[in-house]
Amino acid sequence: MELYLIRHxxxxxxxxxRPDQLRSLTAQGQEKTQQVAxxxxxxxxxFDLILTSPLVRSRQTAEILVESQLSSQWQExxxxxxxxxxxxxxxxxxxxxxxxxxxxxxxxxxPNLGQWASMLIGNQAxxxxxxxxxxxxxxxxxxTGSPLGRSQMFWLTPPKFLI
Amino acid sequence: MELYLIRHxxxxxxxxxRPDQLRSLTAQGQEKTQQVAxxxxxxxxxFDLILTSPLVRSRQTAEILVESQLSSQWQExxxxxxxxxxxxxxxxxxxxxxxxxxxxxxxxxxPNLGQWASMLIGNQAxxxxxxxxxxxxxxxxxxTGSPLGRSQMFWLTPPKFLI
Numbered sequence: 001m002e003l004y005l006i007r008h009x010x011x012x013x014x015x016x017x018r019p020d021q022l023r024s025l026t027a028q029g030q031e032k033t034q035q036v037a038x039x040x041x042x043x044x045x046x047f048d049l050i051l052t053s054p055l056v057r058s059r060q061t062a063e064i065l066v067e068s069q070l071s072s073q074w075q076e077x078x079x080x081x082x083x084x085x086x087x088x089x090x091x092x093x094x095x096x097x098x099x100x101x102x103x104x105x106x107x108x109x110x111p112n113l114g115q116w117a118s119m120l121i122g123n124q125a126x127x128x129x130x131x132x133x134x135x136x137x138x139x140x141x142x143x144t145g146s147p148l149g150r151s152q153m154f155w156l157t158p159p160k161f162l163i
Numbered sequence: 164m165e166l167y168l169i170r171h172x173x174x175x176x177x178x179x180x181r182p183d184q185l186r187s188l189t190a191q192g193q194e195k196t197q198q199v200a201x202x203x204x205x206x207x208x209x210f211d212l213i214l215t216s217p218l219v220r221s222r223q224t225a226e227i228l229v230e231s232q233l234s235s236q237w238q239e240x241x242x243x244x245x246x247x248x249x250x251x252x253x254x255x256x257x258x259x260x261x262x263x264x265x266x267x268x269x270x271x272x273x274p275n276l277g278q279w280a281s282m283l284i285g286n287q288a289x290x291x292x293x294x295x296x297x298x299x300x301x302x303x304x305x306x307t308g309s310p311l312g313r314s315q316m317f318w319l320t321p322p323k324f325l326i
Contacts, residue, residue, distance in 0.1 A: 043324055121291035128284035130303075130317040140293075154293040156319040161206055 001098065003120075003151075004047065004105040005113040005137040006065070009033035011057035020082075025060045029133070033061055035163040036134045037068035049098075050074035052107040053081050061134070062107045071105065080108040086116045090147065100143045113137065117156075122149030132158040164261065166283075166314075167210065167268040168276040168300040169228070172196035174220035183245070184218045192296070196224055198326040199297045200231035212261075213237035215270040216244050224297070225270045234268065243271040249279045253310065263306045276300065280319075285312030295321040 010029030014020055025033065047070055052062035054076045062074045079089035098104065106113070114129040117137045131137060138155030141147040173192030177183055188196065210233055215225035217239045225237045242252035261267065269276070277292040280300045294300060301318030304310040 128315050130315050132317075152291050152293050153319060154295075154321060155324065156316060157324070158317060161318065161320070 001100060001141040001143075001147075002103045003139045003141055004045075004103070004155075005117055005131070005139070006061065006105055006107045007110055007113055007131050007133050007135050008053070008055075008057040008061040008107060009036075009064075009134045011133075021055045023055070023057050025057055029057075030060070030064065032159055032163065033064045033134045034068065036136075036159045037065050037070060039162040040065075040070055040136075041068050045070060046103065047071040047105040048102045050105045050107060051077045051080060053084075053109060054078060055081060055109070058107045058109065065105065065107070080106060080112075082109045082112065084108075084112060086112075086119055086148075089116075117153060119149070120147055120151035121153050129156060130158070131156070132160075134159040136162075164263060164304040164306075164310075165266045166302045166304055167208075167266070167318075168280055168294070168302070169224065169268055169270045170273055170276055170294050170296050170298050171216075171218075171220040171224040171270060172199075172227075172297045174296075186218070186220050188220055188223045192220075193223070193227065195322055195326065196227045196297045197231065199299075199322045200228050200233060202325040203228075203233055203299075204231050208233060209266065210234040210268040211265045213268045213270060214240045214243060216247075216272060217241060218244060218272070221270045221272065228268065228270070243269060243275075245272045245275065247271075247275060249275075249282055249311075252279075280316060282312070283310055283314035284316050292319060293321070294319070295323075297322040299325075 009025045011023045011025050050062050050065055050071045052058045066074050079092055114131045115126045118126050135158045140152045142150045172188045174186045174188050213225050213234045215221045229237055242255055277294045278289045281289050298321045303315045305313045
């Protein structure tokens with residue numbers, strides 16, 4: 001499995017009358033995410049499925065990826081919300097029995113995505129991977145057995161090197 | 164310090180009458196490395212200094228980076244040869260007393276560079292970072308103290324996403 005961890009784009013600030021889950025992408029966040037998506041398309045990237053956190057800023061990011069024809073389908077996963085944990089998500093993933101060849105994109109939040117990538121490559125020191133908003137981490141998961149500590153990282157990029 | 168670990172480009176195969184240290188970049192290796200260097204320039208990257216392994220394929224890669232105006236100077240370091248080790252190199256680096264703001268590029272070999280990056284971000288599981296020929300890893304080292312396990316990785320890219 002090729003797994004692409006994509007952080008949502010730049011979003012509105014949190015305020016007392018705007019719950020975290022309703023924060024939208026800003027105009028700049030939308031534009032930058034669209035530019036990144038366009039570049040991913042021109043690089044030949046395509047995803048068989050996009051899974052996204054149910055929070056608005058992530059769903060909007062996933063929608064931009066779909067609009068840019070990087071994938072024809074996306075679905076929400078509660079495991080990708082900010083309070084999600086990797087074990088529950090990996091259990092869920094195993095149950096899906098996706099083909100080994102699947103290219104899966106996951107849209108979510110920091111610090112989760114960077115920490116998950118660290119755990120997948122076996123890094124005990126978390127927080128050492130810098131994943132910017134609309135940035136991407138690319139991983140190859142092993143075909144069998146737990147991916148924890150047994151995956152390979154082939155890509156980590158901030159959006160500024162894509163647009 | 165911003166540290167860019169750059170693997171040499173595609174080189175001639177090793178043969179019984181061609182010692183490893185004399186292997187040159189192939190025509191394809193030169194062309195691909197030039198394309199990568201051009202892209203790095205257009206992304207606004209500049210290095211204050213390039214350090215390179217003394218082996219021919221690394222020196223040629225460093226020369227291409229200089230020709231592409233990514234840096235005005237380069238020098239060889241024996242610590243970057245395939246049998247070099249990170250402790251000796253870090254000791255040497257400390258002695259140079261470079262300014263904290265230096266942007267340093269290092270041209271060398273696998274598996275060293277990927278392992279060194281793993282050690283700098285504190286990853287005990289080595290060999291999980293995929294660094295292709297003419298690929299790049301970008302790290303931010305702390306201003307004081309040992310960088311081992313205390314650096315951050317902000318970039319890892321194969322050349323195919325740059326050219």
